[in-house]
Amino acid sequence: MVTNASILQAFLDAGPEVHLSGESLAEKLGVSRVAVHARIKKLEQSGIHFQATPRKGYQLVDEPEKLHQDLLSAYISQDKVNLESVEVLPSTDSTNLEVERRLANNAPTPFAVLAHQQTQGRGRLGRAWQSSHAGNLYMSVGFRPETSTTAIAPFSLWAGVHIANVLRTLLDIPLQVKWPNDLHVEGKKVAGILCEAKLELDRVQTLVFGFGLNVNQDAASFPEGLRTPANSLKTILGKPAPIHSVTTSVLKAVLRAYEDCQLPEAGMALKNAFGLVDALNNKAVEVQSGTQTMSGVANGIDENGNLLVVTEETTVAVSAGDVTLKPL
Ligand code: BTN
Secondary structure, X not given: OOOHHHHHHHHHHHOOOOOXXXXXXXXXXXXXHHHHHHHHHHHHHOOOXXXXXXXXXXXXXXXXXXXXXXXXXXHHHHOOOOOOEXXXXXXXXXXXXXXXXXXXXXXXXXXEEEEOOEOOOEOHHHOEOOOOOOOOEEEEEEEOOOEEHHHHOOHHHHHHHHHHHHHHHHHOOOEXXXXXXXXXXXXXXXXXXXXXXXXXXXXXXEEEEEEEEOOOOOHHHOOOOOOOOEOOHHHHHOOOOOHHHHXXXXXXXXXXXXXXXXXXXXXXXXXXHHHOOEOOOOOXXXXXXXXXXXXXXEEEEOOOOOEEEEOOOOEEEEOOOEEEEOOO
16 A cells, blocks of 8 residues: 555655656555555645656655654654654644653653644743744653663753754754753754653653754744744744754754763763854853852863853852853
């Protein structure tokens, strides 16, 4: 039987700009041309656009600006992303909560849940995460590390660094990581990470990696009065961002971060990799950590992922907190 995913897979395998005739698709998939045409029509109705050119065949054009389950599955299988499952939901309270529920129900790990919208999107430090635009990325990945908190602690920093690097390469934009977990482009936030873990003694039983990225929302439509100025990939690029390859690259980066953070010598490697994408380096900052506020100049991270802040008296290693940039 021909499926949406197998048709899309055939187009991705053929490469960009390539035309595939109904006949060649039918032959490749071992079905009739009628079955191929019917499937292409169904895909068209679900938001995927094909251009049909006489004597050449179909071409996959204009990827939808919001995630399409079958197209994402095709990208993921083409890129051999090692996930047990990937599901795009029309709506959920929070993908982090949904992943937590699936982990509690013994879902095989690692797996990813994405949503077109969240009704209770959560940010760091108990803040809300605006999640009503289907063109953005709201995703979470579930893991069962069964390892110590110390071993897994640098995971989210690694993920930020790897995501910044893959998206820099894919989109040619100067993404940076603002310690600990924000992705910035030229001082404006485009993404945030929220990692949540369930512990038993010192073992991390379950880990949820949550990631929100402003992809195809026009920055002009962001709510007013955001704490940090925000931007989106679409506004930065001046055209819609390819959300399916962006998502696939992000998922691969997250899985790589999960492995890298557990390697020997990971601390030194993280310190160096972070230095190349550090949005705060040499900037005057104010750090709010618990009830304490401190001012100084950011000077990278140490091997444990702590932010180093040079104050008038000394250098302080900050393990958690909220950092704001201060005008010099
Ligand atoms: C932050 O910068 O405060 C972190 C934001 C994390 C938002 C993502 S969106 C997908 C996942 N589900 C949530 O409820 N939050 C994270």
